[in-house]
Amino acid sequence: MATITQSSKLGNVLWPALAWMVALIFFFPIFWLVFTSFKTDADAVKPEFLFSFTPTLENYANMTENYDYWRFAINSVITSSFATLFALAVGVPAAYAMAFDPSRHTKDILMWMLSTKMLPAAAVLYPMTFLTKNFLGIFDTHFLVILVLCLINLPIVIWMLFTYFKEIPKEIIEAGKMDGVSLWGEIKDILIPLAWGGIASTALLTFIFCWNEAYWTVRLTTVDAATLSKLIEGNRAPEGLFFGRLSAVSTAAVAPIIILGWFCQKQLVQGLTFGAVK
Amino acid sequence: MAGLTLRDVRKSYGATQVMHGVDLDIEDGEFVVFVGPSGCGKSTLLRMIAGLEEISGGTVAIGDQEVNDVAASKRGVAMVFQTYALYPHMTVFKNMAFGLKQAKTDPAEIDRRVKAAAEILQITDYLDRSPRNLSGGQRQRVAIGRAIVRDPEVFLFDEPLSNLDAALRVQTRLEIARLHQRLKTTMIYVTHDQVEAMTLADKIVVLRDGRIEQVGSPIELYERPANAFVAQFIGSPKMNFFGAGDLPQTSTTALGRGLSDAEEVGLRPEHMVPCSEADAAVQGTLELIENLGEYALVHLITETGVEFIAKTEQPPAAAKGSVLSFSVKPDLAHYFDKATGLRL
Numbered sequence: 001m002a003t004i005t006q007s008s009k010l011g012n013v014l015w016p017a018l019a020w021m022v023a024l025i026f027f028f029p030i031f032w033l034v035f036t037s038f039k040t041d042a043d044a045v046k047p048e049f050l051f052s053f054t055p056t057l058e059n060y061a062n063m064t065e066n067y068d069y070w071r072f073a074i075n076s077v078i079t080s081s082f083a084t085l086f087a088l089a090v091g092v093p094a095a096y097a098m099a100f101d102p103s104r105h106t107k108d109i110l111m112w113m114l115s116t117k118m119l120p121a122a123a124v125l126y127p128m129t130f131l132t133k134n135f136l137g138i139f140d141t142h143f144l145v146i147l148v149l150c151l152i153n154l155p156i157v158i159w160m161l162f163t164y165f166k167e168i169p170k171e172i173i174e175a176g177k178m179d180g181v182s183l184w185g186e187i188k189d190i191l192i193p194l195a196w197g198g199i200a201s202t203a204l205l206t207f208i209f210c211w212n213e214a215y216w217t218v219r220l221t222t223v224d225a226a227t228l229s230k231l232i233e234g235n236r237a238p239e240g241l242f243f244g245r246l247s248a249v250s251t252a253a254v255a256p257i258i259i260l261g262w263f264c265q266k267q268l269v270q271g272l273t274f275g276a277v278k
Numbered sequence: 279m280a281g282l283t284l285r286d287v288r289k290s291y292g293a294t295q296v297m298h299g300v301d302l303d304i305e306d307g308e309f310v311v312f313v314g315p316s317g318c319g320k321s322t323l324l325r326m327i328a329g330l331e332e333i334s335g336g337t338v339a340i341g342d343q344e345v346n347d348v349a350a351s352k353r354g355v356a357m358v359f360q361t362y363a364l365y366p367h368m369t370v371f372k373n374m375a376f377g378l379k380q381a382k383t384d385p386a387e388i389d390r391r392v393k394a395a396a397e398i399l400q401i402t403d404y405l406d407r408s409p410r411n412l413s414g415g416q417r418q419r420v421a422i423g424r425a426i427v428r429d430p431e432v433f434l435f436d437e438p439l440s441n442l443d444a445a446l447r448v449q450t451r452l453e454i455a456r457l458h459q460r461l462k463t464t465m466i467y468v469t470h471d472q473v474e475a476m477t478l479a480d481k482i483v484v485l486r487d488g489r490i491e492q493v494g495s496p497i498e499l500y501e502r503p504a505n506a507f508v509a510q511f512i513g514s515p516k517m518n519f520f521g522a523g524d525l526p527q528t529s530t531t532a533l534g535r536g537l538s539d540a541e542e543v544g545l546r547p548e549h550m551v552p553c554s555e556a557d558a559a560v561q562g563t564l565e566l567i568e569n570l571g572e573y574a575l576v577h578l579i580t581e582t583g584v585e586f587i588a589k590t591e592q593p594p595a596a597a598k599g600s601v602l603s604f605s606v607k608p609d610l611a612h613y614f615d616k617a618t619g620l621r622l
Contacts, residue, residue, distance in 0.1 A: 172363045180350075189376075194366065194367060
């Protein structure tokens with residue numbers, strides 16, 4: 001008995017300590033980023049000023065004045081929102097069909113969709129750039145960014161929704177059919193209310209993925225449709241490394257999504273555990 | 279209200295045929311029970327009537343109207359599911375009103391019908407609750423209520439009691455019987471439980487492997503099973519079967535006829551009466567006695583190794599291993615062809 005109590009006591013201390021350590025390791029870069037954003041470029045590179053420095057808002061002022069932060073931010077909001085919306089508009093009916101009216105090929109289709117995620121993006125970089133720039137003339141447009149963000153996230157959207165919809169007992173949908181509900185009514189009055197948590201977490205995650213996407217948004221835009229990823233990228237090199245400024249831009253780019261995630265925590269967790277309650 | 283006519287109804291999934299041409303007539307107001315072991319096609323048949331499963335061949339008619347291509351909601355049928363299938367995000371009232379709302383019924387009329395149904399099922403107090411705050415029995419009532427408010431021509435029940443505990447099952451079974459007496463609507467009820475079938479049905483349809491084995495009243499099925507399968511399925515404990523070699527010499531006199539090698543005889547456990555060795559129709563070595571107070575189930579085994587059960591009022595005063603003799607009234611013995619299983 002004594003050893004059990006002792007070992008559990010040790011566990012009471014050891015596990016939280018370990019958890020804190022892991023959390024700190026994850027958190028440190030963000031902490032460093034935010035800290036650095038309040039330093040001057042000169043202070044930012046000096047190790048002795050890691051913790052003691054004179055805080056300044058100069059980087060932030062500079063960012064909004066000289067770099068037009070808001071234009072990039074608005075582009076990010078527009079492209080991420082619409083891409084998420086379109087992905088759901090396509091994903092909900094698709095996942096619905098596959099979950100409740102599966103055919104022999106449903107599993108293959110799901111696998112095929114996932115396989116598109118295995119394609120190295122760099123492999124299609126040249127055709128994408130060439131086609132959109134010289135052929136379709138949609139390079140650096142909101143339309144292109146929305147389309148690309150929507151398409152690259154669609155497989156994950158459909159997979160996630162499919163998993164959530166699978167949790168809904170088929171009989172409830174059938175009861176709806178017996179009650180004479182239309183196809184649209186089935187989705188609107190039964191499916192969406194029942195899978196609301198799942199749909200919300202899918203939307204949230206898709207939005208986060210779109211917001212964070214950097215490979216395509218950086219390469220398929222120049223000015224008009226450029227998002228915050230492009231802003232960060234643009235601040236990286238032109239006049240050498242300016243850590244203070246770069247940190248401010250980066251902080252301003254990740255802050256909205258972190259705040260959003262923070263407020264939606266409950267919804268995210270609810271979405272992930274929704275299936276437990278039938 | 280309406281009757282149903284099924285003509286050569288078939289169902290296949292790809293190349294696999296699961297219903298092999300079912301013909302059935304259901305009278306207006308009849309309580310019909312589809313019964314059979316799992317996988318016999320009883321639920322599939324019900325779902326084809328409901329409109330939830332496509333009909334691969336033949337016709338289903340409700341009243342005078344062929345409904346093969348009519349949507350589920352337009353067939354005038356209402357279904358009660360095994361899992362209740364209530365809408366978890368709606369209150370009891372909304373659950374029951376949902377179908378009427380889809381049909382654009384006047385709100386005052388919806389209110390009247392839901393409350394009337396709730397009255398019948400004694401769930402008036404729960405109308406504002408959500409299904410998750412109800413017990414299994416209450417949920418099943420709501421599911422039945424949802425069917426009642428639609429005032430259907432035909433009620434369909436898909437194993438509605440199998441998710442309830444034993445006591446509640448008996449009670450709900452009684453309520454469904456009362457409901458049928460009160461509404462006098464045609465009801466089709468699917469179950470694998472032969473007790474439910476016997477107690478509820480006007481007419482039982484026994485299914486096996488997508489074919490109808492026999493249709494008849496419970497007592498017909500019990501007294502004159504058409505084949506060995508039905509004989510074994512109806513009645514509890516199951517009917518005992520013996521071949522010619524399994525019976526003692528005295529059985530020819532005791533049963534009033536001999537048994538050829540191509541025949542077998544079926545004797546129900548409750549028809550076995552203890553008797554002297556000289557009058558024995560069946561003899562067996564005592565293996566085990568299950569004493570249930572009201573009656574005893576005596577498990578025996580013949581010399582040839584056939585296990586059988588006798589249901590007696592009193593447990594026999596005999597030790598394990600002793601040989602017991604039983605007689606059966608000749609007119610209570612059932613004879614079947616060994617090869618085809620058909621009644622002789």
